[in-house]
Amino acid sequence: MSERYKTGVLGAGLGIAINILLLVIKGLAGYLANSQAMLADAFHSGADIFASAAVIVGMNVGKKPADKEHPYGHGKAETVASKIIALVIIFGGLNIGLSSLRSIYQGIDVAPGGLALWAAAISIMIKEITFRYTSFLGKKVDCKVLLANAWDHRSDVFSSLAALVGIGGARMGDWLGYSQFLYLDPLAGVVVSILIVKLGISIAGEATYELMDASANSEILEDIKEKVCFVPGVKEVHDVRARFAGPYILVDLRIGVKCELTVKEGHDITKEVKKRLMESRNDILEVIVHVNPCEIET
Secondary structure, eight states, rough: OOHHHHHHHHHHHHHHHHHHHHHHHHHHHHHOOOHHHHHHHHHHHHHHHHHHHHHHHHHHHHTSSSSSOOOTTTHHHEEEEHHHHHHHHHHHHHEEEEEEHHHHHHHHOOOOOHHHHEEEHHHHHHHHHHHHHHHHHHHHHHHHHHHHHHHHHHHHHHHHHHHHHHHHHHHHHHHHTTTGGGGGGHHHHHHHHHHHHHHHHHHHHHHHHHTTTOOOOOOHHHHHHHHHHHTOOEEEEEEEEEEEEEEEEEEEEEEEEEEOOHHHHHHHHHHHHHHHHHHOOEEEEEEEEEEESSSSOO
């Protein structure tokens, strides 16, 4: 079992455990303290359990080797998992917004209890620590789906922070005798929903970009081209293309060699090109090299 897989499962498993704990804490606090913002925040934590589970499933499928039906491996399963997480985030955000708007429409008569304040503060602290640790793990093993899961945790920080402000404002307004302040609790939920939906759209856009076989960035392409140029026998390098398949890169390029070389000599050069690229970057899964005759000696 690779370190990358173990690290990803560790991060996602931690997220599941923490979200179950927060779901119980925030759900009970929201119900007992009569806080719409906290109940909506609890729903978000519940949705995050599903998101963390998607990380484990995506990494489990993505680590499978290539087979007849999937000659380029299963790496894009992680990208699919990232998109699922994004949809969970968007759905959670929309639910928070609708729930909050419903409360505003129905009217607010009682300020939320102090228990909801404590639940929001605890959630902010736990989720920020979880975000930082999961983000660290994701960067350590270069795992995009785990990084998406980390930002899902950060969206919970935003959610609980807005809930904290809304609940605190509503309670203060009730204490001062300003009934209008009671609406700060559900209004905080609306603000939270906008922030969360925006985050989810950003993650979904990145995953969609990759699923459509978009090109790797120019730095990666230049790095590949530079390494190929130093392979003995290669006179030209052009049409370098690379795309992501989950955590891996698929490379397709053309090289120019001397016209008088035999087929075997040209083949040996392509083998060396592939070998050097695979050894230089551990994220390259496959290299396809096309050989063309080079009329101009360089």
